[in-house]
Amino acid sequence: MGRISRTRSYAIMSSIQQNQQQQPCVTCTTFNILAPIYKRLNHEDQSCRESNYKACWLARNQSILDWLLYERSSIICLQEFWIGNEELVSLYDKRLGAAGYVNFKLGRTNNRGDGLLIAVQKEYFKVVNYKELHFNDCGDRVAQLLHVELAFPFSQCQNSDIRKQILIVNTHLLFPHASSLCLVRLHQVYKILQYVESYQKEYQLKPLPIMLCGDWNGSKKGHVYKFLRSQSFVSSYDAAHHYTDADAHKWVSHRNHHGNICAVDFIWLLNPDKYQRLLKISWSEAVFGMFKDLLRRASLTERDAFSFLKVDNENCITYSGFCEALKQLNLIGHCHGLSVEETKDLWVQADINGNGVIDYKEFLQQIWNPEGSYQRDDKKNWQHDDEANENEEEQTIGFNVKDAVLFPPEVEKGRWPKHYSLSDHARLTVVFSPTTTKMPSHAPK
Template sequence: MLAPIFKRINREGQRESEFRELWLPRSERILETLVATGSSIVCLQECWLSHPEWVRLFDSALGAAGYRTLKLPRTNNRGDGLMIAVKNEQWRVVDYQQLLFHDCGDRVAQIVRLRSKGRLGGKKEGEEGGQEEQQEEEEDLLVVNTHLLFPHDANSNIIRLCQVYKLLERVEQCRSEQSGRPAPVILCGDLNGTKEGNVYKLLRSQGFLSSYDTAHHLNDVDEKWVSHRSHRGDVCGVDYVWMLNASTPMSNPVLNWRKAVFGLIKSKLLAAGITDARHAFQFFATAGDTSPTSTPCASPTQTPPALLTSAWITGGSRVIPMRSRRVRVRVRVVRRRTRRRGASTTVTRRAGRGRSAASLRSPLRTSSWLWRSWG
């Protein structure tokens, strides 16, 4: 859905949320469509959870249709959030977890474990030709609902990958907690990215399948569907219903996330024509002055470097090892302080274990060694 607080209605920038005569009829039409489908599970994004009347409207309509609703607002009072609606007669909620990413996008995710209510019951032949009642068989299902950060600039892609990594890590924990056979996973959401993006590739590397592609026999290259029109006017497919079979093991998300992040760095360097490790740090050191996507706080659509660092290092502390974290700190110190106090003094102080001060006196040689250690 498009939340009324985000829907612009004119060039002056007024929002639909300012006019009840606009948002109420549209919300009612959305509800009519949802109820008419009769889906067992409904996952919604951009729900206007900060508005009491909107919440009562959806709770009332979905409740009357036999649904139980689970809601999760975004952090820092962003106004919107997520909602999962479950048909009471078919599923019962066994466990419900809320995942807060705590990043610059204030994004969140819902993970709910459902158990079927005798959905698989029926009749089977007895040994003597009679009919006997088949014992009702319960099955568990993990349902995940999220809305990833919009890729405002190139830096946002790293944060988006970090969000997916945290989500996969929690999903794997939930699967391992299940006694007996693992539960299948349905991952729904607005991923704000197409098949060409690294988020799509990361999920595919974990064994997830796009339900739409599976139903229509499409591969990872075909893009024959549109689910969204962005605020920039782009039309694309960014809303997904992913499936992970219960028998499909997830590979190590740590290694895949790290590989994706370093792949982004490598592609950015190659796009700039840089193939020499000695020039790589100079490129990133000056990118903030020359690239509009790196200017700190230039506009609300750009990612502040401090938040990017926090999401990358702090949020992914289990992904990037401590050795790599020290490397990044050393790079920052070497490049900033050598200009003020001289290369030999500063680099000697930051030489670290296993390296003599003499071998690190040259900033150029230091950068080259650090690049090899990082990569």
């Protein structure tokens, strides 16, 4: 951990010996390692999987571990970990354990065979708590939440009063095999953020850094990305390279089974001093964004969209017309759709004056262009307490993104290498430089 250097292979090395002249850093790696039960060895015979050939999957996973232990990241988050195979699990436990890591594993529900693994270096982290989240949806997906405290000294954090805790989340969202499943992925992220929020309230935690790691199965153009951005999360790789939303084509991290390449692997960072929009408001915006996108694909203008929604009334939208439109867009009426409660919440969000109907002005402000209706200075929509005495401050740790590297290096230029065989995903490693942040002492828990 500590001294960081970029090698020819573009991997990040973290030396065990601290360089006294440099500030130590926290490094985090996320990697979908492609479970052998999914790795196809013969594209003409879909049943021919790597899991049937021990020598193949064993050699590949030994190579994966070689790379992980060469980098020695402080935090390792793996997806598609073949948790159903005892020999492979034992391999990772032994090698990571011998290198000083403590491991936490979680299989997908319904015995899918694969799952997640988080490993953190015991020398540098004290584990405070570990939790598991089961989405209980059609994808049998899960998430891990690891609450840790930094156990090594930082030069700017010698004061024992400085809070040095972090929440780390590892997940692998559903692959959108059909357009209706995009809503499922949005649901999964919503559940994660709800769980993180409830965890902080249950344990009365003050604001602390949150890292969301994993395979999100969605790109920078997708609704999941926009949803997380609306909650003030920052894509660490993009921050390191000063990329904007317009630079989505500049890097990729996955070649899927259709042969398409895309950027789906992220390490998201939320620092404790960042204001967060109320989660339910961000959720409503995200769903209305999906709604708007579906109508635009049908080449509907805002006037056409309003007419589509009002259905049974000449001048305004009624709840029954609203529900009918959502059903036609395949957002409700099936097991993957919005629940009755969620649909009602959306309606309440859109019906500003609560008169039971939505006129054209409300439609534009709340549905068609919701981002414009919530200004960042609208204090009622933000989670920090404005009545806090700003003169009473306490310090907590935060992080700056110092560097971020994808391997193999070709993916950093938007290309997928022909002879890369470790996985169908790139490995993402981010270097975080710790900093201290002053927080109002009465900030909400």
